[in-house]
Amino acid sequence: MLSKIWPFTFWKISYWQQWFRVAKSANNVAILNPRQIYIVPTRWGLLYATMLIGLLIGSINYSLSLGYYVTFLLASLGNIAMLHTWRNLLHLQIAVSNASPVFAGDTATIVLKISETKNRPRYVVAAYFNRQAEVINDIKANDVQLFDIPLTTIKRGLHSLPRLTIYTEFPLSLLHAWAVVDNPFQLLVYPKPAESIYQNNLSADADVQGSSQLTKGDDDFNGHKNYQVGDSPSRVDWKASSRGIGMYTKLYSGAGIHTLWLDWLDTTGDIETRISQLTRWIIDAHATQQTYGLRLPDTELAPNNTEAHYHQALTTLALLS
Amino acid sequence: MNRLLTPQHLKWLLVSLAVVLGTHIPNLPLWVIMASISFGTWRYLLDRYQWAMPKIWALLPITLIICVGIIVTFKGFFGRDASLSLLVVMCSLKLLETKTLRDYMLVIVLAYFLVGNLFLFNQTIATFGLSIAPLILLTATLINISFKDAGKQRDIQFTLKLAAQLLLQAVPVMLILFVLFPRIPGPLWGLPQDANSGMTGLGDSLQFGNISNLTKNSAIAFRVQFKNAVPERNQLYWRGPVLWHQEDRSWTMSSSKIGLQPEIAKVSGNPIQYTMTLEPHNRLWMLMLDLPTLIPQDARLTHDYSVVANKPVRTRLRYDAISFSSYQLGLSLGERERLLSLQINEGENPKTVQLAESWQGLSAVDKINTALKRYREQPFVYTLKPPRLDDNPVDDFLFNTKRGFCEHYATSFVYLMRAAGVPARIVTGYQGGEYNPNGNYYIVRQSDAHAWAEVWLAERGWVRVDPTAAVSPERIENGISDALDETDELPLMARPDYPWLKKAYLNWDSVNNGWNQWVLGYDDKKQLDFLKKLSGKNLNLMHMLIGMVSIIAVIMGLTTYFLVKQQKAKLNPAQRIYAQYLKQLKRAGLTPNNGETVLHFAARAADALPHQQTLIMDIAQRYNIITYSASPKPLLLEKLAQLIKQFHVNKQQ
Numbered sequence: 001m002l003s004k005i006w007p008f009t010f011w012k013i014s015y016w017q018q019w020f021r022v023a024k025s026a027n028n029v030a031i032l033n034p035r036q037i038y039i040v041p042t043r044w045g046l047l048y049a050t051m052l053i054g055l056l057i058g059s060i061n062y063s064l065s066l067g068y069y070v071t072f073l074l075a076s077l078g079n080i081a082m083l084h085t086w087r088n089l090l091h092l093q094i095a096v097s098n099a100s101p102v103f104a105g106d107t108a109t110i111v112l113k114i115s116e117t118k119n120r121p122r123y124v125v126a127a128y129f130n131r132q133a134e135v136i137n138d139i140k141a142n143d144v145q146l147f148d149i150p151l152t153t154i155k156r157g158l159h160s161l162p163r164l165t166i167y168t169e170f171p172l173s174l175l176h177a178w179a180v181v182d183n184p185f186q187l188l189v190y191p192k193p194a195e196s197i198y199q200n201n202l203s204a205d206a207d208v209q210g211s212s213q214l215t216k217g218d219d220d221f222n223g224h225k226n227y228q229v230g231d232s233p234s235r236v237d238w239k240a241s242s243r244g245i246g247m248y249t250k251l252y253s254g255a256g257i258h259t260l261w262l263d264w265l266d267t268t269g270d271i272e273t274r275i276s277q278l279t280r281w282i283i284d285a286h287a288t289q290q291t292y293g294l295r296l297p298d299t300e301l302a303p304n305n306t307e308a309h310y311h312q313a314l315t316t317l318a319l320l321s
Numbered sequence: 322m323n324r325l326l327t328p329q330h331l332k333w334l335l336v337s338l339a340v341v342l343g344t345h346i347p348n349l350p351l352w353v354i355m356a357s358i359s360f361g362t363w364r365y366l367l368d369r370y371q372w373a374m375p376k377i378w379a380l381l382p383i384t385l386i387i388c389v390g391i392i393v394t395f396k397g398f399f400g401r402d403a404s405l406s407l408l409v410v411m412c413s414l415k416l417l418e419t420k421t422l423r424d425y426m427l428v429i430v431l432a433y434f435l436v437g438n439l440f441l442f443n444q445t446i447a448t449f450g451l452s453i454a455p456l457i458l459l460t461a462t463l464i465n466i467s468f469k470d471a472g473k474q475r476d477i478q479f480t481l482k483l484a485a486q487l488l489l490q491a492v493p494v495m496l497i498l499f500v501l502f503p504r505i506p507g508p509l510w511g512l513p514q515d516a517n518s519g520m521t522g523l524g525d526s527l528q529f530g531n532i533s534n535l536t537k538n539s540a541i542a543f544r545v546q547f548k549n550a551v552p553e554r555n556q557l558y559w560r561g562p563v564l565w566h567q568e569d570r571s572w573t574m575s576s577s578k579i580g581l582q583p584e585i586a587k588v589s590g591n592p593i594q595y596t597m598t599l600e601p602h603n604r605l606w607m608l609m610l611d612l613p614t615l616i617p618q619d620a621r622l623t624h625d626y627s628v629v630a631n632k633p634v635r636t637r638l639r640y641d642a643i644s645f646s647s648y649q650l651g652l653s654l655g656e657r658e659r660l661l662s663l664q665i666n667e668g669e670n671p672k673t674v675q676l677a678e679s680w681q682g683l684s685a686v687d688k689i690n691t692a693l694k695r696y697r698e699q700p701f702v703y704t705l706k707p708p709r710l711d712d713n714p715v716d717d718f719l720f721n722t723k724r725g726f727c728e729h730y731a732t733s734f735v736y737l738m739r740a741a742g743v744p745a746r747i748v749t750g751y752q753g754g755e756y757n758p759n760g761n762y763y764i765v766r767q768s769d770a771h772a773w774a775e776v777w778l779a780e781r782g783w784v785r786v787d788p789t790a791a792v793s794p795e796r797i798e799n800g801i802s803d804a805l806d807e808t809d810e811l812p813l814m815a816r817p818d819y820p821w822l823k824k825a826y827l828n829w830d831s832v833n834n835g836w837n838q839w840v841l842g843y844d845d846k847k848q849l850d851f852l853k854k855l856s857g858k859n860l861n862l863m864h865m866l867i868g869m870v871s872i873i874a875v876i877m878g879l880t881t882y883f884l885v886k887q888q889k890a891k892l893n894p895a896q897r898i899y900a901q902y903l904k905q906l907k908r909a910g911l912t913p914n915n916g917e918t919v920l921h922f923a924a925r926a927a928d929a930l931p932h933q934q935t936l937i938m939d940i941a942q943r944y945n946i947i948t949y950s951a952s953p954k955p956l957l958l959e960k961l962a963q964l965i966k967q968f969h970v971n972k973q974q
Contacts, residue, residue: 044426051430055437060505063636065841066440066449070456072498074433076491077460079877084487087884119888123475124467136469171483172463173426 022163025183029095032166032179037089039082045174048078081172088125088168091118092139094181096161097146101188101314103279104156108187112147112164114139124170129162156191156275156318160184190314193283194276259303260285260292262313275317282317286310296320326425326466331368333465333480334425335361337458338413341432344451345409348442350394353406356387357413364416375417384414401441408435425466432459444841446833460484493876501852501869503862504845522602523561523749526573527772529714532749533705533726536801538767541600542751543608544834546762548594554753555797556646558611558773558785559765561750563625565661567739569669570714572732572747575661583624584651584783588614592643598837599638605629607638608750608765611785612650615643625746626650637842650783654744662744662777665736670715673733677740685743685778689786692737696730696791699723703730703793727789727796731772734788744777748785753800760831768801895947895958902940902965909970919945933968940964 020038023030041049052075059067097113110129114137116122121141128134129151139145151161167178262281267274278294285292286305293303294313301313342357367374387410388398395403412431419428436455439448461484468475522542524531543559566575593610607620607628616622617640620630630638654662665674680688700723707725710717715736718729725733731747738745752771754763773787790797843851852860860868892900903913911929913922923941927934943961947954 044430047426047430048433051434055434058437058441062441063506063844064440064444065843066444066452067437068499068502068504069449069495069840070437070440070452072495072502073456073488073491074437076494076498077487079494080487080490080880083877083881083884087881090885124469170464170467171487172460173467174463 020180023094023179023181025095025181028183028185029093030181030183032089032092032094032181034086034090036179037086037177038179039086039175039177042169042174042176045078045176048074048174052078077172078174082175084171085168085175085177087120088122088170089166089177089179092122092125092166093117094164094166094183096183096185099185099187101190101311101318102153103190104153104192106153108151108153108189110149110151110161110185110187112149113144114147114166115144116141122168125166125168127164127166129164131165151187153187153189156189158186158188158319160186188315188318190318191272191275191279193280194273195280260290261295261303262292263295264297265295275320279314279317282310282313326420326422327470328368330425330466331364333462334419334428335365335416337455337462338416338428338432340458341435341455342409342413344439344455345405345435348402349406349409352390352394353410356410360413360416364419367417374420377418380414380417384411387411387414405435405438405441408438422466429459429462429466446836457481457484457488460487490880493880494873497869497872497876499843500848501865501872503865504843504848506845522604522767523606523770525562525604526571527564527728527732527747527749528571529707529710529728529732532728532770532772533707535770536705536726536768540767541830542602542765542767542769543597543599544762544764545598545754546596546760548596550591550593551763552593552610552646554799555790556611557753557763558748558771559608559751560611560613560627560748561606561608562627563623563775564747564749565664567665567732567736569666581624581658582655583622584626585653586612586614586626587649587652588612588645588647590645590647592645594641594643596639596641598834598842599634599640601635601637603633603635605633607634607640609642610644611646612648613642613644615641617642636844637837639838639842649781651777652780652782654777659744662746663739663742665739670713670736672713672716672720673737674740676719677737677742680741685776688738688741688743689776692734693786693788693791696734696788701725701730701792703789703796728772730788730792731774734786735774738774738776746775746783748773748775752797755800755827757827757831757834759828760834762831762834764830895944895961898958898962898965899944902968905968905970919948930970936964936968940968
């Protein structure tokens with residue numbers, strides 16, 4: 001990559017980013033003050049400036065007083081646009097409202113709360129973690145606007161948010177004003193679940209380990225799930241399948257009868273693979289509303305089937321070191 | 322980044338381009354206008370009916386045809402008119418492949434440039450006014466494009482208002498730049514040939530029809546402001562080129578004049594001091610009152626006392642000058658000059674020569690008087706529409722048609738004099754002028770162009786003789802409008818009818834004069850003068866730059882302050898009357914704490930003012946209802962206003 005070689009590194013804004021003043025959040029709120037807002041001309045701004053130089057040369061060459069007038073008026077317009085663009089970000093208050101945990105590899109949505117307190121509507125304010133996924137909104141005067149900003153996750157764990165960039169080019173698109181915001185919010189990323197195929201290993205037969213079978217009791221019909229290789233043929237809803245709508249496995253609940261233990265020791269591979277497998281089992285168990293417990297080398301979660309339990313189990317896996 | 326734009330964006334762009342095109346209509350050939358309109362319409366239809374954009378190979382031949390068209394129309398690509406046409410038609414052709422932000426921006430920036438080009442053609446107040454609408458529209462188009470999504474775009478009113486606001490806020494810095502940005506005297510390089518076309522003025526030769534054509538032009542030749550006494554109207558002879566050489570029908574400045582000794586002038590009486598503002602005419606003449614003594618810099622005096630600039634007058638010139646109306650010029654006549662001023666082509670105009678020869682024996686003065694008497698007594702007519710003259714034009718005019726304009730009288734008179742052996746020459750220039758009381762100056766138009774004669778008399782030198790005055794004294798005393806009958810076509814402004822129109826015109830002209838002096842004439846010299854007057858010191862470039870930057874910094878600081886200053890939120894009617902009520906309570910020392918609700922505060926106030934407890938609680942409740950109801954409640958509001966009016970805090974309480 002050219003941009004890795006000096007002096008081409010300087011072309012990238014990301015190189016300069018490290019030197020920029022960053023708006024730090026206090027109590028989750030960052031206020032964009034004048035010193036944190038940067039402004040440069042956009043490429044249209046540069047085009048405009050080139051046009052102005054042309055006009056100026058023409059005015060000098062032809063001694064056109066009114067040529068000077070247009071040149072100076074437009075130059076001054078650029079200058080005024082600069083103040084307006086800068087003002088469009090000034091004193092905005094940025095807070096992270098919330099962000100639900102996601103599985104690694106999925107895209108998290110960070111809900112940003114941007115408040116306007118200066119009795120002045122702000123137009124076309126964009127925010128992004130990643131330039132390709134920016135969110136643009138207007139903010140009404142003395143109002144709060146939510147920005148749902150996508151963030152791609154890679155690894156499980158508790159991650160600080162990357163630096164958020166807020167920018168605007170309003171009103172003339174000739175100037176680009178931006179500020180970089182740091183927020184201490186930590187995003188929880190659950191482990192990436194393994195492909196469903198791993199389920200085969202353990203649900204192949206109920207009696208291998210007894211404890212790790214994913215099916216529930218036999219008592220009450222409880223619903224359907226998509227058929228997966230290895231499900232007992234007796235559980236397949238053949239009526240449904242004969243109607244040509246796909247293979248479904250009938251679920252029966254028998255709470256408390258078969259408690260499922262998802263055990264570290266039942267998994268194979270390296271740590272991340274094992275965690276992935278456990279994650280998959282938790283998801284599936286939760287989806288089929290089974291009661292399950294989680295057994296890890298040095299922790300154990302008592303069996304349960306609540307929503308809170310599900311998240312606790314995933315969180316435990318996410319934070320496992 | 323190369324996002325596509327919406328139909329709304331396109332509409333803005335097309336409308337503002339149409340307006341830019343509209344302002345340029347007089348400067349473009351018809352086919353360029355038609356082509357631009359059709360490209361714009363085509364682009365609109367493409368969008369309207371979702372047709373496919375034309376492919377590049379379809380546009381190439383069109384581009385080629387346009388280039389050929391430009392070359393044929395203008396005989397080349399270069400020059401002001403050709404480049405403008407090329408720019409306009411290419412800008413509108415660009416529309417046909419305009420879909421992304423990049424294309425839009427390119428077209429808008431080009432269009433801004435085209436607005437600037439407007440002033441290459443003229444710089445009148447009207448053109449200045451004409452430039453405002455396209456600037457607002459283009460700025461509004463930029464604003465509209467900044468709203469990226471169609472759904473979030475604002476209405477026309479919002480966009481136009483914001484554009485106008487931005488431009489208005491840009492005015493202070495523009496003014497400072499205009500005044501303080503160091504003016505560099507142009508041109509930086511050679512101007513194209515056509516840069517100065519369309520300027521009119523005196524030519525360097527005189528043929529029948531030259532001046533009468535000029536007379537139909539009401540354009541202003543120059544303006545004059547006299548510092549003290551104004552000479553009589555019949556003394557207002559503005560001296561231009563002096564013509565010596567006769568050949569067929571035309572009189573020219575003789576090239577053999579070069580090397581002649583300057584004529585010696587003796588002046589007497591009071592000097593006439595005045596300031597000239599000469600309109601550009603693309604020639605060298607700098608018109609001055611007969612007889613010029615003090616001439617401006619960058620000009621020289623020819624041996625026969627016309628003032629000639631060092632380079633063609635292509636910008637409006639303003640200069641101070643001094644002339645004397647009583648003078649003696651060229652008391653001694655050299656041999657070469659005598660020959661030159663007696664030259665006539667032999668074998669032409671036999672009747673005239675014969676007539677002149679019949680005067681042999683008369684003194685020079687008598688010859689002049691005899692000739693003038695002839696003009697006076699025979700039925701000569703002063704008219705803008707003289708009949709065509711035959712191969713001996715002077716004969717034909719003097720003995721046959723007897724209808725002519727000043728050029729006919731001047732040339733025939735000088736011819737007659739030369740034939741009679743009196744040295745004579747033609748002086749061209751302007752005569753008269755129109756007084757504008759609003760600005761206390763004189764306006765001299767192209768329609769005041771004139772030609773007269775100078776004859777040389779021993780002891781007296783060159784003496785001005787105006788044969789036109791013999792035929793039509795009104796021309797000299799009152800101006801051209803009085804001298805002509807109604808069938809002659811005079812420009813509107815030179816006609817005597819519509820006095821109110823004339824008055825309005827004079828008002829307007831004084832505005833124009835100020836505009837010319839202060840806006841258009843603001844060049845490097847004027848800038849230094851003005852700044853010197855303003856600061857009392859001679860300023861150099863460094864001072865100007867430092868001053869400019871610091872004033873702009875101050876203006877920007879102020880602008881920023883006003884832009885950032887928090888605007889007060891507008892109160893709704895309920896809040897407004899409630900605020901009055903709070904003012905009353907304040908007299909009792911009661912103000913709501915931060916975050917205190919209306920009802921909590923009311924409870925506290927009621928405790929403090931037990932007499933009015935019910936009233937206070939009533940007000941609070943009603944105010945709350947109004948504030949939190951979705952629909953307006955005019956009746957409740959009225960009641961609240963009544964209650965609040967009842968409420969008074971006495972000092973004792």
